[in-house]
Amino acid sequence: MTGDTALNQDERIKEEPLIARLMKRPELGAIAGVVLVTIFFLFTADSSMFTLSGFMNFMSPAAQLGILAIGAAMLMIGGEFDLSIGSMVAFAGMIFGAFTVNLGLPLIVAIPMTLVAAACMGAVNGQIVIRTGLPSFIVTLAFLFILRGISLVGLKWLTGGATQLRGVRDAVEGDFLAPVFSGEAFSGLFAWFASLGLIETFKNGMPKVAGIPIEILWFVGLALVATYVLLRTPWGNWVFAAGGDANAASNSGVPVRKVKVALFMFTASCAALLAIVQVLDAGSTDARRGFMKEFEGIIAAVIGGCLLTGGYGSAIGAFFGAIIFGMVVIGLTYTNIDQDWFQVFLGAMLLLAVMFNNVVRKRVTGER
Amino acid sequence: MSEPIIHMDNIEKHFGNVIALAGVSFDVYPGECHCLLGDNGAGKSTFIKTMSGVHKPSKGFIRMNGKEVNFASPREAMEAGIATVFQDLAMIPLMSVSRNFFMGREPTKGRGLFKRYDHVAANTITMKHMREMGINLRSADQAVGTLSGGERQTVAIARAVYFGAKVLILDEPTSALGVRQTANVLATIDKVRAQGVGVVFISHNVRHALAVGDRFTVLNRGRTLGTAERGKITAEELQDLMAGGQELAELEGSLGGTV
Numbered sequence: 001m002t003g004d005t006a007l008n009q010d011e012r013i014k015e016e017p018l019i020a021r022l023m024k025r026p027e028l029g030a031i032a033g034v035v036l037v038t039i040f041f042l043f044t045a046d047s048s049m050f051t052l053s054g055f056m057n058f059m060s061p062a063a064q065l066g067i068l069a070i071g072a073a074m075l076m077i078g079g080e081f082d083l084s085i086g087s088m089v090a091f092a093g094m095i096f097g098a099f100t101v102n103l104g105l106p107l108i109v110a111i112p113m114t115l116v117a118a119a120c121m122g123a124v125n126g127q128i129v130i131r132t133g134l135p136s137f138i139v140t141l142a143f144l145f146i147l148r149g150i151s152l153v154g155l156k157w158l159t160g161g162a163t164q165l166r167g168v169r170d171a172v173e174g175d176f177l178a179p180v181f182s183g184e185a186f187s188g189l190f191a192w193f194a195s196l197g198l199i200e201t202f203k204n205g206m207p208k209v210a211g212i213p214i215e216i217l218w219f220v221g222l223a224l225v226a227t228y229v230l231l232r233t234p235w236g237n238w239v240f241a242a243g244g245d246a247n248a249a250s251n252s253g254v255p256v257r258k259v260k261v262a263l264f265m266f267t268a269s270c271a272a273l274l275a276i277v278q279v280l281d282a283g284s285t286d287a288r289r290g291f292m293k294e295f296e297g298i299i300a301a302v303i304g305g306c307l308l309t310g311g312y313g314s315a316i317g318a319f320f321g322a323i324i325f326g327m328v329v330i331g332l333t334y335t336n337i338d339q340d341w342f343q344v345f346l347g348a349m350l351l352l353a354v355m356f357n358n359v360v361r362k363r364v365t366g367e368r
Numbered sequence: 369m370s371e372p373i374i375h376m377d378n379i380e381k382h383f384g385n386v387i388a389l390a391g392v393s394f395d396v397y398p399g400e401c402h403c404l405l406g407d408n409g410a411g412k413s414t415f416i417k418t419m420s421g422v423h424k425p426s427k428g429f430i431r432m433n434g435k436e437v438n439f440a441s442p443r444e445a446m447e448a449g450i451a452t453v454f455q456d457l458a459m460i461p462l463m464s465v466s467r468n469f470f471m472g473r474e475p476t477k478g479r480g481l482f483k484r485y486d487h488v489a490a491n492t493i494t495m496k497h498m499r500e501m502g503i504n505l506r507s508a509d510q511a512v513g514t515l516s517g518g519e520r521q522t523v524a525i526a527r528a529v530y531f532g533a534k535v536l537i538l539d540e541p542t543s544a545l546g547v548r549q550t551a552n553v554l555a556t557i558d559k560v561r562a563q564g565v566g567v568v569f570i571s572h573n574v575r576h577a578l579a580v581g582d583r584f585t586v587l588n589r590g591r592t593l594g595t596a597e598r599g600k601i602t603a604e605e606l607q608d609l610m611a612g613g614q615e616l617a618e619l620e621g622s623l624g625g626t627v
Binding site for chain 1: 458472476513
């Protein structure tokens with residue numbers, strides 16, 4: 001290749017068709033999944049699933065899982081796993097309960113302190129992984145048990161024998177921050193819509209959907225922020241680099257250790273955020289909270305296009321991965337299908353997603 | 369050619385009781401390609417690692433533009449303008465060319481919370497510099513994994529030059545490449561040299577060295593066996609020096625002069 005021809009377009013490079021370009025987007029699989037699942041339920045489910053109240057019904061669990069999944073996805077792109085996020089939900093819930101009920105702290109103190117406590121545990125995870133060089137799979141598996149155990153023991157100690165701590169709702173009654181983390185948002189707007197007859201109402205004129213469940217707003221907000229950080233900041237570039245090849249990244253001046261520890265802290269904070277939302281919603285905290293959620297979170301991230309080897313994936317993908325989850329869990333109740341098929345679906349979806357991701361990765365890198 | 373950018377004087381490096389380098393002198397002028405040749409175990413790697421700040425010399429000193437320098441870390445050497453392209457290239461196949469190009473040194477726009485990665489600038493600069501090196505990318509968003517070995521090598525070289533390399537050390541850039549890709553990399557070296565960068569080209573392939581080199585220094589068992597200028601030494605003579613002369617002559621005889 002010399003002189004003139006080098007400056008012109010290389011004749012061997014074909015213009016890439018749109019489909020081929022789309023195939024390379026990590027979130028494509030998850031979006032396709034959402035479409036397929038929607039079509040499936042359009043045929044099999046009761047039509048009430050696709051009303052506004054039906055939508056909120058399945059989006060609410062999707063959002064709760066999604067908050068975890070987005071954290072898990074960021075960490076996976078950074079090349080690490082955290083299997084302790086489910087237990088972290090119970091642990092953070094216990095801390096939060098202790099702050100609000102036992103210590104009577106206002107939310108403006110209790111919430112940041114809960115997030116900090118969780119982030120510290122995340123940092124411990126991260127530091128152990130980085131300093132020992134052990135796979136994060138093993139280190140966080142240990143913390144899956146450690147944190148669950150601490151939650152059980154701690155709650156018994158706090159309550160004098162029970163593994164459930166009640167009275168959170170009374171403790172935060174009237175707190176000005178409570179509406180930011182619990183209940184429904186925009187209820188005035190929804191009431192107004194109802195009065196105009198734009199949305200469904202009960203016989204007494206109250207709207208069937210009182211507002212948008214707050215976790216959905218957190219879920220959407222988190223997905224947007226995570227996507228912005230990943231794609232539009234230097235820090236996002238470091239996350240991809242640290243996950244793609246930690247050695248190459250660090251040779252190029254990327255602070256790989258800091259990035260990874262920060263990701264562990266972020267993931268743990270996501271779990272704590274979910275714990276706060278759940279505890280405020282239920283009014284109590286339980287040592288069994290978040291049980292098995294670490295796997296569901298990671299599965300949603302994988303369905304969303306994250307590679308198990310790191311360095312590739314997207315927060316938007318995890319967002320849609322979580323929605324698929326919510327649609328199936330809740331959607332099955334609108335059909336005649338036995339709900340326990342859910343687990344079969346879960347496994348099949350994971351398998352399909354991993355195989356699909358493998359193909360995508362090969363396309364991206366041009367391997368054959 | 370006035371004075372060398374970097375001058376390594378009588379460098380010795382000992383690892384415990386192993387003498388890896390036993391007094392090596394080497395210099396690079398701006399705009400020249402100085403080839404460092406040697407067989408495996410001759411001390412090439414130790415020598416370039418000393419030059420790029422990974423190792424500290426046990427004896428001898430390093431001067432840059434006439435001033436003595438002491439690099440505490442590779443980062444310091446990099447800041448002084450010594451860039452090394454190692455064989456693994458420090459590239460991530462799943463990331464785009466421009467993201468690799470700027471990895472760790474991303475261009476940003478905006479302030480404070482709104483400080484963000486400047487996509488447009490990154491892509492334009494990458495495309496421009498790759499074109500200057502004679503490689504047409506489909507787009508700067510193309511993953512590095514889709515590039516050939518030679519093209520990746522070129523990205524690594526272009527990146528080093530863009531970030532202000534005055535001395536560019538290339539560690540066996542052609543050892544894993546095919547004929548055509550080797551030619552591309554050698555052409556890239558020529559372009560870099562034309563910009564006034566001093567290139568240190570490490571190789572054990574005499575043909576590749578002779579194709580672009582201005583001067584040739586041969587290392588054998590931790591010592592310099594002398595430096596020759598272009599045109600004053602033949603491939604056979606270089607080959608002999610590298611292998612330590614005698615044995616290769618015998619080998620060559622039995623192989624019919626094909627080495």
